[in-house]
Amino acid sequence: EDVDDVEDVNDEEEDIGSDYGDDDDMNVDGFDEEDEDESEGSDKDAPEIDDFSPGKYVRKPPSESDASDASDKSNTSDIYPLNDEAMEDYIVDNQMNASSQDGGTVDNKADIDETNLYDDLDNTAIDISKHEVQQQLSNLHNITIEPIVKAKDADVESTQQQQQQQQQVVEEVVELISSDDDNNESKAKEEPKKSIVQESNNYDDVSYYAAGQHVVIVLRHPIRLYFWGKFFVKVLFGNVCVLGHTLMTNQNYDMYSPRGSGKLYFETLPSEEQFNPMSLFTILASTQLNAFNTEQVATSVQEHDVVLYLQNINSSLMNYIRFLNVNPKPFPIAQRTMPATEHTYNISLQTFFYKAEECLSGVNIGENWYDLAHHIFSTDDNAKILVCGGKGVGKSTFNRFLLNSQVQTLPVIYVDLDVGQPEFGLPGTVSASMIDEPVFGPAYTHTHTTFLHMKFIRHIDVMKNTALYLNTVKDLINTLRKEYDDYPWIINTMGFVKGFGDGLNIAVIKIAKPTFVIQFHDIDARNNFDCCMSPETVMHYKSQSLGITITDERIHFHHMLIVSETQGIKKTYDSKYNRDLKVISYFANIFVDNKFYLTDYRPKEAKLSSLKIWTVDSLAPNLIASSLNTNMVALCNVRNDLKVKKACGLQILTHNITTGLNCLGFGIVRGVSKEVIYLLTPLTLEELSNVNCIANCSQTLPLNMLTIISPNVRGHAPFVTMGRNRPVTANVPKRNFYQQRAQANRSANR
Template sequence: MADVMVYSKEGLSRLGWTRVRRARSPLGVGRRARRRARSLTVGSQRRLRLRLQQAEAAGVAWLDEEDAAEAVVVGAEWSAREKKARKKKARRRERAERERREREEEQHCEEREWSQLRQLREPPTRRVRDGDAEERAAPEPRPGAGGESEGPEEPPRAPGQGKPFLVRAKAGLLMLLSHAQSLTFTGKCRMTCLYGRVQVFGFIISQGQPAYDLYSPHTICALTIEAINYVMPEKTLKDMKLEVRSLIRDHLSSANAFHVIKQFSPMCSIVLLESLETPATDFILSYPAFSHLFSGKKQELSSSFNLEQLTMSSVGIKKCEEESGFHLSESSIAAIEELITACCEEIDGCPIIMACGPKCIGKSTFNRYLINQLLNSIPCVDFLDCDLGQTEFTPPGCVSLSNVTDPIFGPPFTHQRKTRKMVFYGDSSCEDDCKKYTEIVKYVFSAYQREAPLVINTMGWVKGDGLLLLIDLIRMLAPTHIVQFSSEQCQDMPLLTPEYTAGMAGLQTKGKTKGKNRHLESTESESSGDPDEGSQPHSAGHKLLLVQSEFSGAGVAQLTQWHSPVLRDMALLGYLALLQPPEAKPFLPLHHLVPFQIPFGSVALRVIHTDVAPTHTMYTVNASWIGLCRILEDVKQKTDGPIFLTDNPVCDCMGFGIIRGISMVKKVYYVLTPLSHEKLRNVNCLMIGNITIPHCVFKTQPKIEGEIPYVTSEYNFSIWGSGKLRVRKLLQRREYL
């Protein structure tokens, strides 16, 4: 190899470097080493030049030893790479340590869950006969552990602790509830139980049952979804998690499903909550007075939400305090347990249960909860609604008998349904004609076939003549159990014991005589069974169950002054919502629906709440709420005008509607009703009562230009029989509007 001149670092010019490169042209480094050299910093390149000069001076054969030259280049950047490697190894060690801790924690949780599982499956103690000594049985080893002891176990976590685990699903919200955990909410949603078992308002929903619609408006107590005990399958925890994974796979992403499986433990329940939009609810919420029925106050809507509230609001619900939910008093729990036992045993036939008490005491809520509890054990329950003002399955002003097969998860306006028998009384109170009311109740009660337990709801009128009328109903219906409600604010109602109801005279019946005249009037009292003649056969007796209502406002009658009329309006709107076609998106206003045309000669008219001259009857009928009834008499047309009835017949009511117009030229009534054309053929009588159409139906008519039909501010109120509609100013101060 030729001699090479080595230049020192100092004083080396550009020309000198060129001469050096030409002199060592056969001694160049490899291409890979040159690329690495270009990536070095200026200081590293300077140090590398010095090393190359020293290596050339030592006589290194670069073309033969290219790997050695590359090692020199790599050595220049070794410090940086060594730092990265050290950091990478440190991260690996941290990750391995973290995974080890997670495995230990998961194993510890699994052992604790298995201990809880064994406690749920087996009795807590085992008696060992060894003389007189008694010892607690040791816990059995975990399956698959080879019979080895697991060591000391931690005490199980108290059920119901913590919050439910919520996660967003593909089409809603998935909620995991541990044993005894619950969620109290307001709003509306559709719930499906995917795993385990939950209870909603007394009804138990298990895995595999269909989805249920839940309505929790601000007008009633909030609904609560609570996880309850269920029979544990004979599976390992791993098999349970595999089953849960397959059930939630279609509803969650893989990442969210992993978190749910991680939170799962024995006795957990998983439910799917979806948003609920129906034409009926859209129709009711379209009116400004009820637009915030499920969402709450307007100021609450603008408040800041946390992540949990935003997740729940995506399906239309809002979490509230547990105090807002339905809570049973000790007396209520005892009464319900006894009634369920009586209905399931049926020793003396089907029980007849009557709920009695003053207004705003909780009778309707108790009846709904009792029906849901009974449906857990029996397929159906009959319900006789004798409360004209606050009806359950029909618009107000009716006495009806219904067969209930589905649970009740909402107020009356959410479950208007077909009844077995119904009569339209035409008013929310029977004070003006109690005799007609008892005739209607007796007529409807005759349809009861005693194939299922009967729950009877009564009015809150229990003072004066109302108490006497209640005694008449007890003698007429002969209940086996009477549930009497009372509260601290209302204690003036006497106890309806069998002795009191037997000896007390009613409005149309006589009680058993006492003292000297008992034998003189007993023959007369037992000879007649007609209430018009003054007596009814006395029942063999009933069992009285006393319930003390403990919720806020129980028995305060002043609340009904504004609460009851609003509930009646919502029940009417709930029935009018049945007019909406199932495929209507969005809903159709009432004046956009096509009415039925009923000829004058095919139906008879009767105004049942007051006397109206025939010349003014057509003015009364127009824009009125009517009952579509079926009378036994044949309607015969003698003239071209309408047919009028002279009395109030007790007849079956097929449904309801609104007369939205009358054509005197065509001689037809234009009627809006959800009844089908086939059922409408059986209607031959239109009854007009004292039930008025809600004011919002008249005042809120979209796409109307000019004056609103049937609404005017210029009217001569001096005309006899005219009067202003009562305006309820308290509506503006209601907390749910």
């Protein structure tokens, strides 16, 4: 692999120099770009053709007093696992220190090594360097325990032998401690014991340990650890919270904290379980942590500390994003050791870690969000929560926070009414999904392929047809009221606040009839509605003509105004970049075995004459089939009584559709030949059997999906021509078209 060094991380807070701006995620950061890995193609024969017929309450963040207590701990640099040579030196030094004392007794507390478990037991030494207890005495005042196993022994022995020997050590140590007699108890009264907690102050607030290709992290409570990267995480010990959700022990979670979004963070919480550090030996035996580090972790953990087990994510989506060479690159990709900085970079995870004082662009969670979520879900189990506000004020982050705080007790119906930046659906749709697990990351990291209901309206600009949008919202809400009224809802709305924004949002409130309306207020007046969305305002507001009649019935709901936590934060990603990533994440479900060439996959086919077609514009009938080539289409199921116009052997839907089409999914048209259409889609043949209509999308495919072709294809990509040093397809964005036409006119006038 040809990979360049990552730029110094101190530059990561600087603007990356692009015009991109994230619309909904809270805080942003910028990093210099890294080179991508070269991906090899697949040498497969031409694809064959398939045929298908038509709250739990989360505690608040630690107080300032807690933070000051945490600052009293030693603030040494982040430690990395010792290599074999350094580990041998450590063991030899430890043995010399132990032998220099009289009879193995430690007289000076400063000389106690971190590998000692109990300095208050009797003058005996348990040599377990080879997993054997050499001597057992009844007088247990001072026992010095050497490392469980030397590094070289641990590397030679198998994982199964390590686990058995570690378990034997645990049982024998516990037996020794439990066999203490009455004389030891009387001596303990004269000389009080020192607990393990008191001997662990020499450890950093955050400690990192290599466990094969994985990492074990120990967090000293209270602390926040921010990160930029992606990984699987499992909680081995303690309580920790991420974005409003308390992680369950021994359960894997996907964590995505990319560039362009506020960095997520782990926050330790007080543990309500009885503190039992000896149990960590058994827990850590299931990891790839060597025996030396196992003892170091187990003997240093204090009450309320947290132990995390992190593994690298190697998903099809992440590999596909790298394959397409998406710029700016959302995640770190460096394969080599980073230069020394105040941050911590882990090569195995390809992730940066930051303490709170080092991170300037972390996700901001309001102090009142915890109380607000607890109040809402404790007072109304079936709360219908509508969140509104301008672009970039933090609606999406707040929605994820609400969702994460509630899914611990009950699934949530997520109603996505934002056609431009949907959370789980694709652009140009309104949808509803049942969510029963937390989400950690921006929208493109958890795009769904199946929904409770999804309606396709095509345009992401609702002002082109407000009646179509509002009628679609009305149909969706009415359907959900009949089927899922017993569940809590979170209703995501658009960031359209000026012009018709007030009237449009009030119309949505009247249709949805929420029980709570949460309105975000930003310091920038351009991101705010012109009026307050209170019940009185909604009742008496006289909206301009929106193409739909809405009854002015009285609506009762609780209105809450929240100050945006993103004030003064600079945006780095634009909406188109986020929409392209949504499309990429949806079609990444097609690929298997990291083979990412579209031409290597078998398309499905159907006769055009058996499908109704809803086109973008009033094209001539003989051009409609050609306009579908290499474009993204919605796969829908419509009523048979919809009016159609027949021309050139096609059934063309009229353009006066009053409500959105029932959408089952999306596909990429690989070609149209002899009245047969060829599609690539993540939908199964069974799902495709319900499709009786296809609709052209206003959202275009990212160009790299079309231009990066298999080595088996000769020449240029199918249906893509090269002009002005850039690819041009049948569906050119209007803005680019007008720019090209204006440039051509200026050239002609010269």
